[in-house]
Amino acid sequence: MPDSSLPSARTALHGTESQEVTPRFQTEYADLAFNVTNRMELGGNWTRFQPCDEQFKVSCNANLVPQLNPDIRFGVQLDGTILDRIRVDVDFDQAREFDAANRINISYEGTEGDILQRLDVGDVTFGLPASRFLTEGIPAGNFGFQADGQLGGLDFQAVWAQQRGDLNSRVFQLTGLGDQRAYVQEDTLVLDDADYVRGQFFFLVDPQEIEDYPYVDALALDLSSVSPGTTPGIEPVQLYRFEDEPAFQQQVEGFIQADAVAEKDGERVVESGWFRYLQPGLDYFVHPSGLWIALRSSLRRDEMLAVTYVTALGDTVGDYNPERLHNVGGRPTLKLLKASGANHQPGRPTWDLEMHQVY
Structure with a gap:
């Protein structure tokens, strides 16, 4: 049964139309019209990791109970007087995009002669x-x-x-001589060190072999920054990206089945599968030093990247021209630049080959 002490919504009839009247709270001390709204949305999701890596304690199956994300929106409209001295006018809704659209006004009116x-x-x-x-x-x-x-x-x-608002100040300095004078503005941008560009910039050589490591200026590198036995030579670098649809790749030129290998400090990571040849200048470019490359589009977390090249001393890194070996039934080996998923983590062989200083 409804509580008789609470005000209820009433309907006033005007001819053939009806209009809903805002609920009111009326006593000898107050006369208030009010309307309270509340909206709650409850969503959830299950997360499953594939492939599963027990070394990092990642669950292969989704949890029985999903991860719930409640979203509650509250609104209130209040208008009226209290004790004939206090006027209330409130219109507040959390769903509004701008806080300035909310209105909260409470006023007190004194009597004649009051301070x-x-x-x-x-x-x-x-x-x-x-x-x-x-x-x-x-x-x-x-x-x-x-x-x-x-x-x-x-x-x-x-x-x-x-x-509420934002306070900004700008300082411009006049610099230069003659007709080359111009205004220069200094600005500061705050970045989180973990917000680097991921999956796009990679060293072809171990960065620890680069001069002045770990203080490496990638843009200033040249052929003399590492030993000739490590530097890629005049032969073009051959870069390959992992693809995961073997039924399609067997019919397209430029796909090979290979093993991409990375080794460091006695640890060895091998990624096997189908790799697609990337076109230089179209899919990536090589820095003039020949020591690092930049992809036109970033790799996803589960994608791999491999390379083969000939050093300045004539030694091969991986099987150069691997299509020849693949076409005669062999399985070429490439140098792995980026492993997939949990294999590409700090301390693993491919981690240092990806640049972490590009923003």
């Missing part, structure tokens, strides 16, 4: 008398307190409020 004539709480506007000495506009829409009063023949107004 405090009016007190506003919520969105207040500080009004000043017209004056030729004020050349800037007074900010409106502030949130805080405002009081108006009278003490004898003295009228006073006080306000304490806060306005």
Whole structure:
């Protein structure tokens, strides 16, 4: 049964149309019209890792209970008076995109002869008398307190409020000579060191063999930065990207079945499967030093990258021209630059081959 002490919605009929009246709370002390809305959305998802790696304690199967993400939105509209002195005007909704669209106004009206004539709480506007000495506009829409009063023949107004916004300052410096003079602005950008560009920039050689490691300026590298036995020679670098649809790849030129290998500190990682040849200048470019490459499109976490080249001393890294070996039934070997998933982690053989300083 409904509670008789609570106000209920009423319907007023006007001819053939009906209009719903806002619920009201009426007593000898207050007369308030109010409307409260609440919306809750509950979503969930299951996560499954494939392939599963027991070394990192990753579950192969989704949990029985999904990960729930509740979303609760609350709104209230309140309008009326309390004790004939306090006026309430509230229109608040969490679903609104801009906070400035919400309105909260509570005001108190004093009687004649009171020192405090009016007190506003919520969105207040500080009004000043017209004056030729004020050349800037007074900010409106502030949130805080405002009081108006009278003490004898003295009228006073006080306000304490806060306005939300962004404060920016810019400094320009004139530099240069003659017709080359221009304004220069210095700016600062704050970046998280973990927000580097992933899966796009890779060293072809072990960066620990580069001069001045670990303080490596990739753009300033040249052929003398590493020993000739490591530097790629004049023969073009051959780069391959892993593909996972063997039924399709057997019919397309440029696909080979190979083993990509990376070794470091006694640890060996092997990624086997079908690899697609990447076109230089189209899919990637090689830095003039020949020590690193940049892909046109980034690799996903589960994708692999491999390479083969001939060093300046004539030694081969991987099986150069691996298509020849593949076409006669052999299985070529490539140098693995990026492993997949959990195999590409800090401390693993391919981790240092990916650049982590490009933003």
